[in-house]
Amino acid sequence: MCDPCCVSQLACCCGTAACSCCCNCCPKIKQSTSTRVMYALYFLLVTMVCAIMMSPTVEQELHDKVPFYSAMCKKLGDGETCKMLVGYSAVYKVCFGMACFFFLFFLLTLRLNNSQSCRATIHNGFWLPKFVLLVACCVGGFFIPEEGGFEMMFLKVWRYIGAVGGFIFLLIQLMLLVEFAHRWNTNWSSGVKYNRLWYAALALVTLLLFSVAVGAVAFMGLFYTHPEACLLNKVLLGINGSLCFIVSLLAISPCIQKLQPTSGLLQPGVISVYVMYLTFSAFSSKPKETYEVAGLNTTVCVFPFNSGNESDKKIVTVVGAVILFCCVLYSCLTSTTRRSSAALRVCRNSEPETERARCCFCFGDDTDDNDEEKSGGGQNVVYDEQEGTIYSYSYFHFVFFLGSLYVMMTVTNWFHYDNHEIEKLLEGSWSVFWIKMASCWVCLILYLCTLVAPMVCPKRFEA
Structure with a gap:
């Protein structure tokens, strides 16, 4: 009974088949979705x-618990602890390989609209050869010659390329957040005329979002300000809180409601929560400030987790890393849907009259439900690209290329990479502080543009 399933998995790894699970109790999956999930893995x-x-x-654990670790490092000519394989330079080289991998597929899939072509077949299958290629690209970065200072020059140039790509990806991420907020409100509002429970759900979620945002302001006002110090924190918290309040009032103003009837408080609620999260993250990333209390220099405006308890610091770091990866993964996977791509081109994302309200709408239905469905003894796969591609393959790989640069810069603490450790991901750094604070303002400006733009250019935003 397992023979068809085994053949299916072999075809998935080495051939052109879409990836599926061996278990037939798993829900059916679309070919386009399975492809994106595999690249995400x-x-x-x-x-x-x-x-x-x-x-x-981790380096110390490997040295202490892995047999022959020191001997292997000596054989590689890298001392007893494999210093070449750790640190910011190693991360730069690995991310260089991953970026090259996705950029190669970006070039391979340029101007590709036919899902039955040879290039589309390579994009949607051959996962084992592609994995080998990815490993080869990542390993290849370690063979950059060191003679004549070439390696240091490469790292310096690649750092600035990574910074530019990381900023572009961050901008895309913020644009997608704004698009997500608008789409959430539009999708749930479409169900109000059929079922009043959707109106109750909208009101409940909106109230919850603003409660979280107000609670975050109070929380940061309590822990990240001081009566005699932390003036910058007070000013920035006041500015961000005021801007969130202003865009919330603007979203329900009559002039906006006339052009955008679906505009409500749900969108500014989502934006406000994210801005407060970025503000909190920025305050956590700010270098510690000291103030003289009773003749002693005391660290102020620091959350108790950062007061010296190492286990608490690790918890905060893990949570921050999980949030980081979720944001990156969401941006990579959703930036290539039809709706999101239209939003990124600054066009009105027209919703069909038959919009169906759904609790889970994040990835939406870019295709119909009557696509060809095949089962190989395991999970059912819906081949939803029989007539053509439903998302831009090249743009998909380009977003992952930018995501690779963003991860590289974030993991190495942007421009404060010397002696940096992943355990200190949330330690103080002025560059990270201002990057996150600027992200707050960019997010608010982008949302403000979506409200004001239809008034300035009504013809461009006609549905």
């Missing part, structure tokens, strides 16, 4: 490797 794997490379704890 590759991305996750390399990201985990980068995090391990920046962790001296």
Whole structure:
């Protein structure tokens, strides 16, 4: 009974078949979705490797518990602890390989609209050869010659390329957040005329979002300000809180409601929560400030987790890393849907009259439900690209290329990479502080543009 399933998995790894699970109790999956998930798993794997490379704890555990670790490192000519395989330079080289991998597929899939072509077949299958290619690209970075200072020059140039790509990806991420907020409100509002429970759900979620945002302001006002110090924190918290309040009032103003009837408080609620999260993250990333209390220099405006308890610091770091990867993965996977791509081109994302309200709408239905469905003894696969591609393959790989650069810069603490460790991901750094604070303002400006733009250019935003 397992023969068809085994053949299916072999075809998935080495051939052109879409990936599926062996278990037939799993829900059916679309070919386009399975392809994106597989690339995301590759991305996750390399990201985990980068995090391990920046962790001296893992390095010490390998040295202490892995047999022949020291002998292997000596054989590689890298001392007893394989210093070449750890630190920011190793992360740069691995991410360089991953970026090259996705950029190669970006070039391979340029101007590809036919899902039955040879290039589309390579994109949707051959996962084992592609995994081998990814490993080869990542390993190849370690063979960059060191003679004549070439390696240091490469790292310096690649750092600035990574910074530019990371900023672009961050901008895309913020644009997708704004698009997500609008789409959530539009989708749930479409169900109000059929079932009043959707109106109750909208009101409940909106109230919850604003409660979280107000609670976050109070929380940061309590722990990240001081009566005699932390003036910058007070000013920035006041500015961000005021801007969130202003865009919330603007979203329900009559002039906006006239052009955008679906505009409500749900969108500014989502934006406000995210802005407060970025503000909290920025305050946590700010270098510690001291103030003289009773003749003693005391660290102020620091959350108790950062007061010295190492276990608490690790918990905060893990949570921050999980949030980081979730944001990166969501941006990579959703930036290539039809709706999101239209939003990124600054066009009105027209919703069909038959929009169906759903609790889970994040990835939506870009295709109909009557696509060809095949089963190989395991999970059912819906081949939803028989007539053509439903998302841009080249743009998909380009977003992952930018995501690789963003992960590289984030894991190495942007421009404060010397002696940086993954355990200190949330330690103070002025560059990270201002990057996150600027992200707050960019997010608010982007949302404000979506409200004001239809008034300035009504013809461009006609449905």
